[in-house]
Amino acid sequence: MARPRIRQRLTGVSTPFGGVSWETLPNTEQEALTRLVAVLEDRRVLYNPMDREIVDLAVNSVTEIRRHLVEEIGRIPADGDLAAVLPSMAAPCRAFLDEVQAGPARHGWDGPFG
Numbered sequence: 001m002a003r004p005r006i007r008q009r010l011t012g013v014s015t016p017f018g019g020v021s022w023e024t025l026p027n028t029e030q031e032a033l034t035r036l037v038a039v040l041e042d043r044r045v046l047y048n049p050m051d052r053e054i055v056d057l058a059v060n061s062v063t064e065i066r067r068h069l070v071e072e073i074g075r076i077p078a079d080g081d082l083a084a085v086l087p088s089m090a091a092p093c094r095a096f097l098d099e100v101q102a103g104p105a106r107h108g109w110d111g112p113f114g
Contacts, residue, residue, distance in 0.1 A: 029082045032072045039068045059100055066093035 040046060045053060045061040069090040076082050
């Protein structure tokens with residue numbers, strides 16, 4: 001089970017009567033998820049049958065998805081729950097792009113959509 005993260009940081013203590021001030025830290029994982037959902041929710045390549053997609057547009061879309069995933073990996077804490085998930089989301093993007101680049105001649109079939 002993941003240890004809960006402290007969402008506030010002590011920034012000052014005043015005396016003689018006491019007093020504490022703190023700063024609320026951003027929830028970087030939540031922010032990353034919000035950004036990713038915004039990117040992923042409108043990607044036709046994730047929802048349409050591949051025979052209805054134009055190959056070049058599908059490649060561009062998967063490339064863009066992968067770019068966003070890799071950017072978010074760099075923004076989030078390495079020990080967070082999301083840090084374990086995002087690379088496993090980027091891997092199929094990379095595999096798809098590798099297959100498209102290999103082309104149909106390598107596999108003896110009509111391409112990744114056939």
